[in-house]
Amino acid sequence: MPFESCSAPAPRQHGAMEFTTAPVDLDAVRLERLGRLRAELKRQGLPAALFLDQINTRYATDATNMQIWCSHYEARSVFVAAEGPCILFDYADLPHLAEGLPTVDEYRPMPTFYYFTAGERAEERAGLFADQIADLMAKHGHGDRRLAVDRLGVLGVAALAAKGVQVVEGEAVAERARAVKSSQELELMRAAIHAAEAGCQAMWEALEPGITENALWAKLHEANIRLGGEWIETRLLSAGPRTNPWFRECSMRPIEKGEAVCFDTDLIGPYGYCADISRAWICGAKPTAEQADLHARALEQIRHNTEILKPGMTFREVSMAAFKVPEAFTALRYPSLIHGVGLADEWPSIKHREDVDAKGYDGVLVPGMTLCVESFIGREGGKEGVKLEEQVLITETGVETLSSYPLGFDPTA
Numbered sequence: 001m002p003f004e005s006c007s008a009p010a011p012r013q014h015g016a017m018e019f020t021t022a023p024v025d026l027d028a029v030r031l032e033r034l035g036r037l038r039a040e041l042k043r044q045g046l047p048a049a050l051f052l053d054q055i056n057t058r059y060a061t062d063a064t065n066m067q068i069w070c071s072h073y074e075a076r077s078v079f080v081a082a083e084g085p086c087i088l089f090d091y092a093d094l095p096h097l098a099e100g101l102p103t104v105d106e107y108r109p110m111p112t113f114y115y116f117t118a119g120e121r122a123e124e125r126a127g128l129f130a131d132q133i134a135d136l137m138a139k140h141g142h143g144d145r146r147l148a149v150d151r152l153g154v155l156g157v158a159a160l161a162a163k164g165v166q167v168v169e170g171e172a173v174a175e176r177a178r179a180v181k182s183s184q185e186l187e188l189m190r191a192a193i194h195a196a197e198a199g200c201q202a203m204w205e206a207l208e209p210g211i212t213e214n215a216l217w218a219k220l221h222e223a224n225i226r227l228g229g230e231w232i233e234t235r236l237l238s239a240g241p242r243t244n245p246w247f248r249e250c251s252m253r254p255i256e257k258g259e260a261v262c263f264d265t266d267l268i269g270p271y272g273y274c275a276d277i278s279r280a281w282i283c284g285a286k287p288t289a290e291q292a293d294l295h296a297r298a299l300e301q302i303r304h305n306t307e308i309l310k311p312g313m314t315f316r317e318v319s320m321a322a323f324k325v326p327e328a329f330t331a332l333r334y335p336s337l338i339h340g341v342g343l344a345d346e347w348p349s350i351k352h353r354e355d356v357d358a359k360g361y362d363g364v365l366v367p368g369m370t371l372c373v374e375s376f377i378g379r380e381g382g383k384e385g386v387k388l389e390e391q392v393l394i395t396e397t398g399v400e401t402l403s404s405y406p407l408g409f410d411p412t413a
Helices: 028-042 055-060 115-140 154-163 172-180 183-206 213-227 291-307 314-321 354-358
Strands: 048-051 077-081 086-090 106-109 148-150 167-169 236-240 260-264 278-282 340-343 345-350 371-376 387-396 397-403
Touching: 028 048, 028 055, 028 077, 028 172, 028 183, 048 055, 048 115, 048 260, 055 077, 055 172, 086 115, 106 213, 115 154, 154 167, 154 213, 154 260, 172 345, 183 213, 213 236, 213 260, 260 387, 278 291, 291 371, 291 387, 291 397, 314 354
Parallel strands: 048 148, 086 106, 148 167
Antiparallel strands: 048 077, 077 086, 236 260, 260 278, 278 387, 340 345, 340 371, 371 387, 387 397
């Protein structure tokens, strides 16, 4: 099974780490997650769901098969009945990839219908898939033909409709189920964070004038894969003038002495869990007064917005109590104030107070939610910016910071 022979590295260490055995009962985690999906289906009054998003198929079954490749083709899916089986429709016919998983009641090859594989027969192939799903709905839908679907192309939706299956929005089912983590899930997330922090340390040790952004970013990738991780969702590392505005991905540009270097890990680590932290450093020099000021403001935002969090707060209350970004930096503020994190970035996305009325939605923080607290501080037209981010847990009494890698410009200071 994925990473069944792995364990979390020793906590609070940032050097080389070894993986041996899983830190928790993986089958218990798998069954608990599937149970959450079924409970959410029942809460929303839906008889079944069909998940094609590879994050959601992973959450439901823990079966993996070329996850990145399958994320841009409709090649794998999972049918989950609220009261009935969990059936994995997999790419090709590779049942050994699901052997021993307690979450998979039945394995079937998926009749794929994306154009690359099906060509002019795509509509015909979509009909074959729809036949199977319609049969499952007839057996396990208890007369209800509504099927929650997270993402499916036009051909698939039309084919299901032709068979009498009513497709309804299903992403909310998965997002709500994934939002609260068990204590065992948290141990797996900590393993991912430790792998990310080992990668941060490797990057820090490699940072010197002349190294390219890509070469520095490669250190994070290497550490993650070596320690049992899976992939990194973005390439968000930039230096000097490329840090402002934010969201430029890393390049072949050499980093110069005295430049700010900012990055966002967005790392899918061991066991498929996400470690999403951001740090800012100075390459080979002391920070200038301007760099120190930007960092101090970003750090103040992170600390303030972490300290206010507690169970029972509504998302709107968090927005209203959050750090007020000075006017000089509001134009380039990070799009999200705080967002959820699990197997990837997830619900909720809590907005800045300026954006609540136009873009926000409400909800309530509950124990077991894992969140990322965001900050980008940079002036419009400014030379550089600073990106920081921490990963936290909502507890019964407040908040616990899960990431531990130092937030300072010099992590060794």
